[in-house]
Amino acid sequence: MITFITRRLFFQTVPSLFLIVTVAFFLIRLAPGGPFASEKSISPEVLKQLNTHYGLDKPILVQYTDYLKNVVRGDLGPSFKYPGRNVTELIAEAFPVSLELGVYALLFAILAGIGAGLLAASKPGGARDYLSTILSTSGICIPSFVLGPLLVLLFGLKLGLVNVSGWSSASDRILPSLSLGMVYVAYIARLTRGGLLETMVQDYIRTARAKGIPESTVMIKHALRGALLPVVSFLGPAAAGLITGSFVVETIFSIPGLGRFFVTAAFNRDYTMIMGTVIFYAIVIIFFNTLVDITQALLDPRLRSKLNEKA
């Protein structure tokens, strides 16, 4: 397993990151309008000073190699938009918020999604299955920018149960987590149902039933384990997406997370912030994909032996 992780790190992660950094670096420079373009004109002298200050007056290849050197040292540079802050610090402040929100959303998605999948698969073709399908499809169809304001309208404005925005009290976590997690509930429910239906016709399930094990135990203890493989594959990138923040949900609920930076940095042409968020997101994605591979191996002995063979 250690060999597998080491191989993964050196032969896949590092080259992938290098490629991502390179492509992103040059792509953002192609976008028209620089970080200091503004509605009110800036004098050429001031613009020159700003470009010198941030090293933008150097040839692009020199800027690129300088940036690579700094990244290797762990320095993501100063933000162009927020002069007093550096990118590492901004990410470090915003990420814990997105992580917290993402974890709640993920927990909600897993619990409700697997629950709905179990409900549907317990009597395929029955009323519960249809109900679960309808709820799942609705979850997929209703985007968070519709669901969020609807939840706010009901629980915040009409019932007055929670704040409509902010990230101070414990109750501020509820609506954003639901809005963010709902779409994943739907996917997980569909995947769980599909996985369960496939697993429930396997021989070992018939054996378990023949032994007289109660149906609930058969389903949760025996069938669910196998049925969750596609869910786990889905959860890797989904978790990466969830914990790195959502622009829409963070904006609707005014949450100080990382998601907003992904979008606003691009709009502001905050080059270093764009690069910082891209690198950070890439690392999180790679980390979760590796985690998924390991988890799958732990869940499925067949995969485990293959993985060891590869290693």
Add this chain to the structure above:
Amino acid sequence: MNYASRFFLLPVLCFFLISFHINCTSRTSPVDSGIKTGTLHFGNQTEPQDLDPQIVTGVPEFHILEALFEGLVILDPRTLEPLPGAARSWDITSDGLIYTFHLRSSARWSNGDPVKASDFLFSFQRILSPALGAEYAYMLYGIKNAREFNTSEISDFSRVGVSAPDDTTLVINLGKPVPYFLSLVAHHSWFPVHPATILKHGKIDTRGSAWTRPGNLIGNGPFKLTDWEVNRIISVEKNPFYWDSSEIKLSKIHFFPLENNMTEERAFRTGQLHITANLPPQKIAWYRENRPEVLRIDPYLGTYYYLVNVNKKPLDNVNVRRALSLAIDRKSLTDNLLKGGQIPAVCFTPPNAGGYSFEPTVRFDTTEARRLLAEAGYGPSNPFPSVTLLYNTSESHHLIAQAVQQMWKKYLGIDVVLLNQEWKVYLSSTQEKNYDIARMGWISDYDDPNSFLDMWVTGGGNNRTGWSNSAYDSLIELASITNNKEIRFGHFRKAESILLSELPVIPVYFYTNVYLLHPSVKGWEPNLLNIHNYKFISLE
């Protein structure tokens, strides 16, 4: 209920239990508790770039800086007339070239240090230092040799027209008269910074040092910084060292960066905010009908207009530009589309800018518009070529552009292609004059018509139309060297008349500031610059 149902219902039940628990706990809204504790909850649009008064350029930043710093003068929130600030009085020589400010001996920084005239010299040197790259350095260009120092033509700051004969006297020598100088001095680019703090965290011209962080920032305003959590909150509390602290009624202000105006409106409705920065246009009618007591529509010193690229055919023809302007029904736009109390622009400078008003010149006259278009040579035999109307991506700009497109089609038979571009792309297009007609807005930093008219001089940084008129340039120059208000305004009127006759810009409407204000907030006066000094604000 079987195991699967239980599994599914668990998270849902948890949510309702938590909600029920919260509901059972008595909840006082931040607005109500704020009234008791004197804490103002302020919706402030976006996260500020920084809290360095010499670096930042935006309105949300200014709202916070007003609490943390105080310039030589402050503006009366009702009249915008200058009132004593850090300076208790000032003398002006008869030629209007030398201003002597007498600083208060009781003025203190938030750490207790006295505010000295030399602190102002340090601050002016800092903002004018080329290496700082301050975008608002030009606001100080009225000072003798300030431009030369800022553009590195001279390197000796002692040649810049500022001096401090003693700790409480500051002398500013202007190169030529600046009749709106006191209005200018109230701008945040003129605020003093604490020299020892700046030098503790870097050099005088270090950009982006840590001096603005809570714990580091030392200001001379009525409030001091206590908390700054990015994208969450900025909190300030009463500064006990402020010279007039006994008159400050608020104890704290919380600034919330609420970028989404729908979120902000909901926060106001549920008692989380005393003041919002904006109100979504679609909500105006509802508030007008149901809660008029909280709806505020204040005039604002800004013009929304269309830039015309006069170097491009067929827009190089002045009759074409006049025809386009005459065929815009501005009243219909403001009454039926915008509905936020905006005023149809009948000239370029908004009414009462520093006491200046221009007679209504811009009209809606479709017959004359068609005649002018025919005179320009366009008609059934020579159809008008299609032109592009550019705007930055935004629902409101899009709606206005669509309406204007329809008007030009209906009244002139002209086909206009609408083109929206992302903000920075749009800025790049207008700067490179890569457009036919483009929307633009101008909001003034100071209360004077000069702000609206000097930008159209030949080669002006904001003149992205390619238009040049020597008579216009001369008039603006003449207005800049006289201190006599009537003569100045006379030059401005002649200049504006040329501008509106040539129409390199087509005025559309004058801005208003539409927002929500809780009735408990007292002393919040409407004014053209949207300046609200917190020392005059209270909660009752």
